[in-house]
Amino acid sequence: MTDESPPVPPPDGESPYTRDDLSDINTLAVKEFIRLIQSDQSLAPEWKEEMLRMLDLGVPDDISSLEKMIEEAVDAATQEAERKKLPRDS
C-alpha cells in the first residue's frame, strides 16, 4: 500500500486475456485480482476462499461477508477471555 511495497508483476509473456476480456476494464481488474489472489502465498485459505467467492460474479457490490468473517474471528478470540472471567456478584 505504500510506495515501497513490492509490485506484483503483470502476467509474463503471452497475455492470458482475450480481446473480449478487455471490453470492460472493471471486469478485467476483477480477473487480475482473482489471478493475484490465487497465486498469493500469504493470504489465509479461508480469506482466499471467501474473496474468490465474492469475485465470482464480478465487482462485488458489498463486502459484508468479510465484515462478518472479522466479527467471527474477534468473537472466537474474545470468547476465551470471557471464559476466564470470574463470576461476579450481581
Added chain:
Amino acid sequence: MQQLKRLSVKNCRGIVNGPDIRFGTGGVLICGDNGTGKSSYVDALEKVLTGNCSSLDIRTQGLSWRLQGGHIFAEAAPEIELEISDGNLIRTITLESSPSSCPRPLKQFLQASREGGFILRRRTLLDFIDAKPADRWKAVETILNVAQFREFEQKLIDLNKHLREQAETAAESVLADETEIRELLGIEQEIPIDESSCIGKLNEKIRSLGLLEITSYEEIEVVLSTVKQHLAAFSDMEKWQRLLQFGELLRKAPIYQEIIDLISSYDEISQNIDEESKKLVGHFYEEVLKSGLQWIQEDKLESCPLCGSSISFNEVQSYVNQRLEEHSTIIQLKADRTPIHTDLIEKIRFYISFLDEVHEYLENGVTSAYSAQFEEFRKTIKKIGSLNFSVLDSGKIQPYLAVLKKQDDSLIISSMHQEIDETCTPSPDMERYKELFQLSGYLQTIPVHLDNIRYALKVIESNEYCQTQTDQLCALATQARKNAVQIFMEAISDTADELYQYVHPGESIGSLEINVRQRTNAGLELKSEFYGISGDPRGHYSEGHVDSLGLCIFLAIRRFQFQQCPDVALLVLDDVLHSVDGNHRLATAQMIFEKFNDHQILITTHDPVWFENLKFASRRHMNGKKFVQYKISDWNIKEGPIFGDHLNDYEWLTSDRCRTATPSDKAIKAGRLLEAMLQDLCHNLQMKVTYSKTGNYTIDPLWTSFYNTALRFKGFNEVSEDCLNQIEATRQVRNWIGAHWNEWALGLTNPEAQNFCNAVIELRKLVYCESCGQFIKRISDLDGVWACRGQHLKYKKN
C-alpha cells in the same frame, strides 16, 4: 444505430437560449474564437447524455454542475434537449430523463455512453500529456471509467481502516484499565500490569489484615468471601457511623440563647420607639419630610402640588430640619433597630435549617427518647420564623418571646446529644473495618479491570490477524487495477502508434509505450522513440508532436472501446489542437475522418484554418455522410453565441448564394480569396515580394510578383492565361475593393464583379488541389516544377 439529431440548450454555461445545433449523419464542425460558447455545447451534450459534466463535476475546487452549470444571469435552471434518432424514430431526452425509463436501444446507448469516454477536451489532453504521472492517471481514469472497481477497492481500504480504529480503541481501553489498577494498588509505571503484579499487591493488603494470601487469580473469590465474613462482624458499623454523624450535628447546634437575646433587644427598642411616639403631637413621618424636601429641590417647585400655595425651598428645608431635630431620639431608635432585625431573621432561618436536619435523622432510623419534645419545639420555632417582625407591635412580640424563653433547648438538644454519646460508646475497631472494606472493593474491582484488559488484548490480537489479511487484499486489489490498466494500455498502444504514424509519416518518432507506475498507487508513464532514443516524449518532441501524441492515445482508447461496445459511435473533440502546424493539422483531420468514419463526430476549434482542413477531410473521408458546420461569429453575456456564415470565401463564391448577392459582396469576397491565395502561392512558390516592414502584405505587391512569374512559367501560363489576364484587366477594380469592405466597391456593376469572381474561382481551381487539400508548391527535387503533393496538379516551367 442511435444518431444525434439536434441539441437544444437554454440557460446553460455560456448559452442563453440556443441557437440549436443540428447534427449531420457524419456530425458537426463548430468554429469560433475562444470564449464564444463552443465548450458550452460540449458540456451540455455530455451532461444530457451521461448525467455528468467532466469539466465541472470534478468534486474539488468548488466546481460542480449545480453551482456553475447554469448561465451566470439566468434565474431558471439549465434546460437541455437532445433529439436522438434510431432509423426513422426520433426520441428526445432531457436532463430529467433516466436511461432506465427509455426504450431498450436508447437505454443501451445511454448506459454505454456513461461508461465509455467519447469526449476529449483540451484540458484533459493537457492533463494527460503535460502532467505528472499521477495527474495523467486521473485524466485517463475518467476516460477508462475504472470507477466501479475503484469503489470496491475503497471499501476494502475502509474496512482495513475500520480494523485499525478498532485496535486503537481497544489499546486505549487497555491503557485506561491499567492506569486504574496502578492508582488503586499503587503499582509503579515500570512494572507491567498482569495477574502476577496485581496478586502481589493484593497479598500485601491481605497479609496486613492477617488473612491467607492468594497464589492465583482464581483464589480471589475465596479471599473475597473471607473478607466479607470478617466485615459481617461489623454489621452495625453503618448504624454507628450514622449515630456518630448525628452526635456531631447536635454538638454543632446553633446557640439558641442568641435568638432569645436578639428578640429581647428588638422588643426593647420597639417599646422605646412606641414610648417616643406617644410624646408626638400628631404624626411624625420622617420619610415624608425627607422625600418632600428632595422633590422640591430637584424639581425646583415654587408652589405646593397639593394646595397650590407658593413655597420656598429654604423655608421648607429649615422646617424639615427643625422637625427632624425635634424627633432625633425616635429617629435614632429606629436606626438602631434595623441591624438587630436583619440579624434576628438570619439567625432564626439558620436555626430552623438545623432543626430540619435533626428531624431528618429522627425520621430515618435514629431513635431518641426526646423525639416528641423535639418536634413540638421545632413546630414553635418554625411558627416564629414565619412572623414578619417588622410589622409587629411590641405588644404582639411579647407572647412569642415568652414562649421561646420557656422552650429552653438545653432540655431537648443537649439531652439528645448526651443520649447519642452514650449509645456510641464504646467505639468499634474503625481502622480494621476500613481496611477490610477497602480490600473487599479491590478484590471486586481488580478482576473486572483484568478481564477488560484480557478482552481488549484478544480484540487487538484478532484484529491484527484480520489486518494482515485485509492489508494484503488491498495491496492485491490495487495491483489488479494497475495491471488491468497496463494490459489495456498495451492493447491500445499499437493503435495509438499507428494513428501517430499516419499524422507523422517518416519522422522517425513513435513506438509508444504507456506504463503504469508500480511504486505509486496511481500513475502513468509515457515513453516513445525519437530517432532511436526512447524516453519521455516531452524530452524530445515539439509541443505540437506531444499534442498529437495525446490525441492519438485518446483516439486509440476510443477505437478500442468502440470495438468492444459499438452502441456508442460518438466522438467529441473539444478544441484539442493548438500547437500543430499546417501540414500536420491537415493530416490529423484526415486521420480522424478516415479512421473514425464509422462514428458521428463533433469537433470544435478556434482555428479557422483547421476548420477548413476539417471541412475538406470530412468531405473526402466520411463516405458521403453529411456534416453540419457552424461558425460562431460573436458572443455576448446577454445573448450567448451568435452564429455567422460558416462557408469560406471560395465555398461562398461557388454557391447559389453568390449568384443572388450584391456586386460589392461578390467583389469583396473574391478579393479576399485572391489575397489569401496569393499569400499561400508566393510562399509555396518562393516568389520575391517587396519587403514589408510590418509583415502585412497587401494584394498589390503579391499580385505583381505572382503575375509576372506566372506569365514566364510556360506550363502554368498555358492553362491560366485567360484568368490571369482577366484579373490583371480588372486590376483597378481589384485595387479599389481591396480585400475588405470598401465604399468604392459600392459603385461596381454586376458584370464587372462577376467577371472578377469567375477569374478568381478559375485561378483557385488551377492552384489548389482538392485531393491533397493544399496549394501547388515548388518541388525541390524536380527543378522547374510547380505541383501539389500528390502531383494531381503539375506545371512545368518549360
